[in-house]
Amino acid sequence: MAKANLHTNFALLKQRTINIIITLSLLCVLAVLFSQGIWIRNSLAIGESNFDYAVNEALKQVVAKMEKQKVYRVFNHHTSNEGFKVDTAKMNVIKSDSIIEIRSISRDTGYNKLTHKTQIVYLDTLSKVRSWEQRIDSIVGDILVDLSVDSLHTAVSLKQQNIDSTIKEALEQNGINTGFECAVKNHSGELLLHSENFDKNAPNIYKTVMSPNSLALHRNELLVQIPQADKNRKMWSSSLRVLIHSAVFVLFIMVTFWLTIRTILKQKKISTIKNDFINNMTHEFKTPIATIGLAADALKETGSEQVVHFASIIKQESLNMNQKVETILQMALLEQQQVKLALRVLNVHTLLEQAQAHFELQLKAKQAIVKTDFAATIPNVLADALHLTNVFANVIDNALKYSEGQPVLHIVTKNQDGQVVISISDEGIGMSKEEQKRVFDKFYRAQSGNIHNTKGFGLGLSYALQIVQLHKGTISLESTKNKGTVVTISLPVIHE
Known part of the structure; x- marks a missing residue:
């Protein structure tokens, strides 16, 4: 695990x-x-x-x-x-x-x-x-x-x-x-x-x-x-030999100290430049994506049945694109520790259904089977609706990406030790033990299957990790090669 x-x-x-x-x-x-x-x-x-x-x-x-x-x-x-x-x-x-x-x-x-x-x-x-x-x-x-x-x-x-x-x-x-x-x-x-x-x-x-x-x-x-x-x-x-050894050792320590500090400051500067670029880029993308969504809504209201169908696809893809842009933007904000959660009491079952709805067209296109078992009797948590929904959506997205043939997804909830435990599993290609060690690293993508046909930035699980931790929860992954992957998220329950 x-x-x-x-x-x-x-x-x-x-x-x-x-x-x-x-x-x-x-x-x-x-x-x-x-x-x-x-x-x-x-x-x-x-x-x-x-x-x-x-x-x-x-x-x-x-x-x-x-x-x-x-x-x-x-x-x-x-x-x-x-x-x-x-x-x-x-x-x-x-x-x-x-x-x-x-x-x-x-x-x-x-x-x-x-x-x-x-x-x-x-x-x-x-x-x-x-x-x-x-x-x-x-x-x-x-x-x-x-x-x-x-x-x-x-x-x-x-x-x-x-x-x-x-x-x-x-x-x-x-x-x-x-x-x-x-x-x-x-x-x-x-x-x-x-x-x-x-x-x-x-x-x-x-x-x-x-x-x-x-x-x-x-x-x-x-x-x-x-x-x-x-x-x-x-x-x-x-004492000349001792003095020479001591001088060399001190010089080594001083050079190492200088290189370390210089590297930290340099990386800090590069990271700041990168985050500024991402912020500007994502904001520039959000406007045309929003325009595409509005145009798709207009076509759905005035067009024929076929036009409505294609407009729905455009609308769905614009939502998916907007979600990815939002993920990139939120990752940049997380790195700068500028994310402010709008916490309120929410039902995780509702959030899971909303996340699943984002992939309605993809699920139909792949004829995916989604099995749900919402067994948690106390499903309420203190959470940010947008971010927690994005977390569930990222996990479901990965399950679809790394499943060959007809995807089979299992979404299960339960209460355990004062927590709401959400398990999202698939029967896909899985991953090796070495890949599991790095799966939460930013920009890391598992090498299983044809990664060129699997779209993504390698940010989904890294983003999910940080958001779950901001909610004082935990996230873990367990996978078996050629058998599938299980992602488990635990969040503190709220008793109303």
């Missing part, structure tokens, strides 16, 4: 409706722009967070490397006179001119106890062994004491050039290829070491504690300053 729905038509769009559509569309575009702005801001925030994380990781690597270098430096300082050297590859301590090898030196942090393991081979006397053990104990103690504090001479002994190169290498390893300034600050805020352009009050200063394993109460800090311009450039470059 094809259930009729009121299709949106550009011509039905008043200026107020168009303004509402434009406003809502604009709000949607603004919402998209706002969401894109939030997305970009979040992307930049993530980029900044990643940048900060990378710089802090680089500083940790710098401190770890400097701590390692400090161990080498302190150890060599205390063992330079003893003939020891540091094997940086294996981190073992080796005495260069003897066969003493110190495998490891460790510190028990839990009990603050110093331990060492030694292996002594081929010493001449036990006294030499003990002397070496005592000397090693002294050296290890001095080394661990120096390593446990972050002394001033340790910081200043570092070279600015070495710090710069170490920081640069660590930053590059973490994907940060920007300029920077650096400094070493003690606990009182004094800069022990700094690059030429370092500004301790500048933004974007990253810091980390030097000698994190030191037992000293006050430890020095390594400071790195990244220029804001370099940081911003890095953040924007990391």
Whole structure:
């Protein structure tokens, strides 16, 4: 069953409706722009967070490397006179001119106890062994004491050039290829070491504690300053793909919005021009059609029987033509929402008989069989006589057009759920399911049969739909191929 729905038509769009559509569309575009702005801001925030994380990781690597270098430096300082050297590859301590090898030196942090393991081979006397053990104990103690504090001479002994190169290498390893300034600050805020352009009050200063394993109460800090311009450039470059995607998406939305609004306004203009043309055309047709009808009436009164017969045909066809012109005119008025119904209480049975009378000559010519069953006990409705009669006439006209051979029509009424239900059916060629979906569209004509021999504009059911809905009723169509079609109209009853 094809259930009729009121299709949106550009011509039905008043200026107020168009303004509402434009406003809502604009709000949607603004919402998209706002969401894109939030997305970009979040992307930049993530980029900044990643940048900060990378710089802090680089500083940790710098401190770890400097701590390692400090161990080498302190150890060599205390063992330079003893003939020891540091094997940086294996981190073992080796005495260069003897066969003493110190495998490891460790510190028990839990009990603050110093331990060492030694292996002594081929010493001449036990006294030499003990002397070496005592000397090693002294050296290890001095080394661990120096390593446990972050002394001033340790910081200043570092070279600015070495710090710069170490920081640069660590930053590059973490994907940060920007300029920077650096400094070493003690606990009182004094800069022990700094690059030429370092500004301790500048933004974007990253810091980390030097000698994190030191037992000293006050430890020095390594400071790195990244220029804001370099940081911003890095953040924007990391978010470049997101920005491009966002810009393309916003541009697409804006272009779509512009094309949509332009199309609506263009269609509105075209529809207005079309309706003006239809109004002028139909009014121009109505005058000659009325003249033809008057001439036919005059011939019927003065002519012979044969003349009267032909005059009746002329009169009937002029009425049919006038009905079609009126339908076109009313469709134009419906599109402009200018139709004013002259509502009054009417009997649908009377209107059905009047509609059937319009096709008296056609019914006789085709020897059509019309079966009526007016079973509705409450047939009164609040309706416009002209428009509702035209609705019934359009349905009957379609039943005659799409019936091959001798047409058989059934017109039935009944009361159901506070409605008057009118069914007009035929035993014609019917239509497919696909055709039923579009049968209420304006200017649509079913492709069944020879449509060139079936006259019409495809406006009848579209007009019927809108008129029935203005009467607060419903209209539906059910059809079976090669078996016929049933059109059902339901209207609210009026209890007198």
